[in-house]
Amino acid sequence: MSLVITKELIAQHNLTDDEFKKIVEILGREPNLTELGMFSVMWSEHCSYKSSRVHLKKLPTTGPRVIQGPGENAGVVDIGDGLCVVFKMESHNHPSFIEPYQGAATGVGGILRDVFTMGARPIALLDSLRFGGLDTAKNRHIVKGVVAGIAGYGNCMGVPTVGGEVVFNDIYSLNPLVNAFCLGVAQKDKIFLGTAAGVGNPVIYFGSKTGRDGIHGATMASDSFDDQSEKKRPTVQVGDPFQEKLLLEACLELMAGDLLVGIQDMGAAGLTSSSCEMASRAGNGIDLDLTHVPRREPGMTPYELMLSESQERMLMVAKAGKEEECIRICKKWDLDVAVVGKVTGSGILRVLDQGKVVAEIPAKSLADDGPRYERPFSPPGYQDMLTNLNYDALPDVKDANAALLALLESPTIASKRWVYEQYDHMVRTNTMVRPGSDAAVVRIKGTNKAVAMTVDCNSRYCLLNPYEGARLAVAEASRNLACSGAEPIGLTDCLNFGNPERPDIMWQFVMAIEGMKDACEHFKIPIVSGNVSFYNETNGLSIYPTPMLGMVGLIESADKTMTQWFREDGDDIILLGATREDLGGSEYLKVQHSREQGSPPYLNLETEQAVQHCVLQLIRTGLIQSAHDCSDGGFAVALAECCMSGPDQPHGAVVRLTPGRQRNDSMLFGESQSRIVVSAKPAQRQAILDQAQQMGVPATVVGVVGGASLVIYVGGERSTTKTVDLPVATIADRWGLSLERRLSQE
Amino acid sequence: MNVGVIVFPGSNCDHDCQHVFQDVLGQSVQMIWHKETSLKGIDAVILPGGFSYGDYLRTGAIARFSPVMGAVKAFAKDGGAVIGICNGFQILLEAGLLPGAMLRNKSLHFICKDVYVKVENAATAFTEACESGQVLKIPVAHADGNYYTDPVTLAAMQANAQIVLRYCTPEGKVTPEANPNGSLDNIAGIINPEGNVLGMMPHPERCAEEILGNQDGKLIFQSLLKAMKVKV
Numbered sequence: 001m002s003l004v005i006t007k008e009l010i011a012q013h014n015l016t017d018d019e020f021k022k023i024v025e026i027l028g029r030e031p032n033l034t035e036l037g038m039f040s041v042m043w044s045e046h047c048s049y050k051s052s053r054v055h056l057k058k059l060p061t062t063g064p065r066v067i068q069g070p071g072e073n074a075g076v077v078d079i080g081d082g083l084c085v086v087f088k089m090e091s092h093n094h095p096s097f098i099e100p101y102q103g104a105a106t107g108v109g110g111i112l113r114d115v116f117t118m119g120a121r122p123i124a125l126l127d128s129l130r131f132g133g134l135d136t137a138k139n140r141h142i143v144k145g146v147v148a149g150i151a152g153y154g155n156c157m158g159v160p161t162v163g164g165e166v167v168f169n170d171i172y173s174l175n176p177l178v179n180a181f182c183l184g185v186a187q188k189d190k191i192f193l194g195t196a197a198g199v200g201n202p203v204i205y206f207g208s209k210t211g212r213d214g215i216h217g218a219t220m221a222s223d224s225f226d227d228q229s230e231k232k233r234p235t236v237q238v239g240d241p242f243q244e245k246l247l248l249e250a251c252l253e254l255m256a257g258d259l260l261v262g263i264q265d266m267g268a269a270g271l272t273s274s275s276c277e278m279a280s281r282a283g284n285g286i287d288l289d290l291t292h293v294p295r296r297e298p299g300m301t302p303y304e305l306m307l308s309e310s311q312e313r314m315l316m317v318a319k320a321g322k323e324e325e326c327i328r329i330c331k332k333w334d335l336d337v338a339v340v341g342k343v344t345g346s347g348i349l350r351v352l353d354q355g356k357v358v359a360e361i362p363a364k365s366l367a368d369d370g371p372r373y374e375r376p377f378s379p380p381g382y383q384d385m386l387t388n389l390n391y392d393a394l395p396d397v398k399d400a401n402a403a404l405l406a407l408l409e410s411p412t413i414a415s416k417r418w419v420y421e422q423y424d425h426m427v428r429t430n431t432m433v434r435p436g437s438d439a440a441v442v443r444i445k446g447t448n449k450a451v452a453m454t455v456d457c458n459s460r461y462c463l464l465n466p467y468e469g470a471r472l473a474v475a476e477a478s479r480n481l482a483c484s485g486a487e488p489i490g491l492t493d494c495l496n497f498g499n500p501e502r503p504d505i506m507w508q509f510v511m512a513i514e515g516m517k518d519a520c521e522h523f524k525i526p527i528v529s530g531n532v533s534f535y536n537e538t539n540g541l542s543i544y545p546t547p548m549l550g551m552v553g554l555i556e557s558a559d560k561t562m563t564q565w566f567r568e569d570g571d572d573i574i575l576l577g578a579t580r581e582d583l584g585g586s587e588y589l590k591v592q593h594s595r596e597q598g599s600p601p602y603l604n605l606e607t608e609q610a611v612q613h614c615v616l617q618l619i620r621t622g623l624i625q626s627a628h629d630c631s632d633g634g635f636a637v638a639l640a641e642c643c644m645s646g647p648d649q650p651h652g653a654v655v656r657l658t659p660g661r662q663r664n665d666s667m668l669f670g671e672s673q674s675r676i677v678v679s680a681k682p683a684q685r686q687a688i689l690d691q692a693q694q695m696g697v698p699a700t701v702v703g704v705v706g707g708a709s710l711v712i713y714v715g716g717e718r719s720t721t722k723t724v725d726l727p728v729a730t731i732a733d734r735w736g737l738s739l740e741r742r743l744s745q746e
Numbered sequence: 747m748n749v750g751v752i753v754f755p756g757s758n759c760d761h762d763c764q765h766v767f768q769d770v771l772g773q774s775v776q777m778i779w780h781k782e783t784s785l786k787g788i789d790a791v792i793l794p795g796g797f798s799y800g801d802y803l804r805t806g807a808i809a810r811f812s813p814v815m816g817a818v819k820a821f822a823k824d825g826g827a828v829i830g831i832c833n834g835f836q837i838l839l840e841a842g843l844l845p846g847a848m849l850r851n852k853s854l855h856f857i858c859k860d861v862y863v864k865v866e867n868a869a870t871a872f873t874e875a876c877e878s879g880q881v882l883k884i885p886v887a888h889a890d891g892n893y894y895t896d897p898v899t900l901a902a903m904q905a906n907a908q909i910v911l912r913y914c915t916p917e918g919k920v921t922p923e924a925n926p927n928g929s930l931d932n933i934a935g936i937i938n939p940e941g942n943v944l945g946m947m948p949h950p951e952r953c954a955e956e957i958l959g960n961q962d963g964k965l966i967f968q969s970l971l972k973a974m975k976v977k978v
Contacts, residue, residue, distance in 0.1 A: 148855075155889075156758075156797040158758020158759070158796060158797075240800070242801075243800075245755075245756055245758065245797070246755055246756075334755060420858075421858055422857070422858070423856075424856070424887045425858055427762065428761065429762045429765060429952050429955070432958065432959070443957055445769075559957075647860070
């Protein structure tokens, strides 16, 4: 089978002429078709990070708790007691648009494997989702499919989906985002890496059989979409969570014995990536004999076997002589298993089939020597138009009741109960704070500790100013953790952007990296793992820049865990932080004035940190009953959420705001940063105010919990105008059932 | 007491049940692989929740053929206490140890949330630590919990007080609105006529510790210990 590698064939593999020349140089000859395919997936944007790598290097990745930073299957951070948490977030955007259920399901499957491959038992999943508006049937179909896919996979695996966020904006109609985060717990001294060390050690394949699904998935994920994208459905993999559950238990049993040298899952680029990356990390080679690879159907070519992205497969390098024990454990769990090769000292990934060499490539060249691009970047011409907004031309809010209800009903702010009730969020009996608070909290069995997790990114802020938007995302994530009583210990990112070959998109990317870097360095939060998803573009229209963050925090004493909702009538309501005139980029401007314009809210990192330290101190000393950060929709929405997001009956509240010279709408709905609404027993009032003053944080008693309505007076001390006056039952109904109602339209 | 927790391929609440009996209630627990054929030395059997064999066919339909199920049937026939929770309940139905079948939830969605159940019969080995008519808050997490049986069987179960738990409002009213899945007669949990086999859809193991904010589920396990005359 000698096939001439034509220009068309090279282009079909998404390789440039220069990249092809480099391949010829590496091999000293033209590649055959199998080799061309292997290079094309490994050198795809998805696998090689060729456009992003030079910039990702700027991010802070180290810290006293960091055990494993970027470059492995997932990041690892020490939490004491001989334990560590292993976490990562990854995108599955492209497949989820083509086939919502399977795209989302296999996204969950992939991130779970990344975590248990490291030797950790996954204990929590979170998801960050972006969809178009719910007024089109197509978008509703995508939402339902994605949510069902996440539920179908995570529920069956018995890993709780404890939190996440969902944002709706028409910019995501043709490019929905599905970012899945997973966290696992492992013993600190029992971390497994993807390395093929030890010449002569056997290479063992286990898990599902290899089929013809998902071939070129990584290449598909590295391309823009057009009207023909639905035809790419065959590149989407099909998930089998039951098989993955068996794989998980088998892996943990294998790891409990002294059997393994290294292990890696077959994710994007399947057998090719797992073999060449493990070999490259160890500086070794691998001889891989495809003859023994379990397969779903006869007649599969080496090209198909090496590029298949069939799910639920793993490659392990066992200690010599331990093959039989490995095979026994895999068989106990009814998995396919076969010795498919051995580690060599040649540095070459040599692939054989029926005794014939079908590919022979230096492993390191394939895994690590892909092209690197310093792509040109410059701000788009429309940037000024986005940020310039004449607020004087916008009338102040007239009917604040209607405005608040409209915000509470907007799908981005409305309760996500319809979503998370489809996820098993309690299995493994660790969930202390369920979905619906600022951060999800799970206890760590066998210790007094708990871990808090949140996923955050306001992509509108990032559109208006990618540098500020990224800083704001770090600040908000960290604030969400602080409100739950946790100190941030690490971050994973999932950077969703458009086409990096466009200078304006590359500019968004570079600025966002700078923003993340500055904020993370200030807060001393290391970024330990992550993923880049480019080409989120359809017919030339890009998504908003969406550098999604998954942040993990530690609560040293689990009984000092805090939630966002009011607990008792009669409690004081205290606002920590100051309200500025920050209407730019707000959800209010979008919902009320149909504008996504202006400058994102002002952020001072020192002020932010002081507020976070203050709330942590108040939680640890037991002075407060609840803490909720102000974000989308501003103070009024935060207050409404405090009233009704709790598990029990909703509470009312009576609050007075004195605006000085500020507009009413910015007082109520502006999204000033570094603000937290807390509630506390009146007896603690003075202690709280003293504590805040000591830490240099503005703190104002603004009202009291209680009554059947949410009432907000805006004006001087004696003002009797109820700017907001709504029965709690009304806001609970509008906020609580909005999503359900919109999704039940036919 | 020596509790046996059966592990089917795809069981995923097995560790949770182990944790409650072992770490919360201080009992000894043995994890029993589904290929085992003996339950020697076991005092009570738990069939945990999960997705046995992926539940790609009818829920529990394949697990009933697991080798261990022969031993479970014999154990039950000899009067041994068996609790099936969620997928475990579904397996008990498929195995014929309890009457009826599960349909898809009325909403057609998987549902995970706290629900309230009323203890309709407090004179069983699984509820004797509760008051009659007591309302328990226990979470459900399932896609197929819509219990169904024929009218004759239902009437017999009602007559024998075999319906142990029914979905209700927080105040204890058994209403259609309080029924999360469309279950016949708001059935959340039933026992066999002999009273030694319980199947229930809600997960008591998920609410048996203070740190999780709810300990109502503990009453089910404490009842069992009480019935088995175990000192805790």
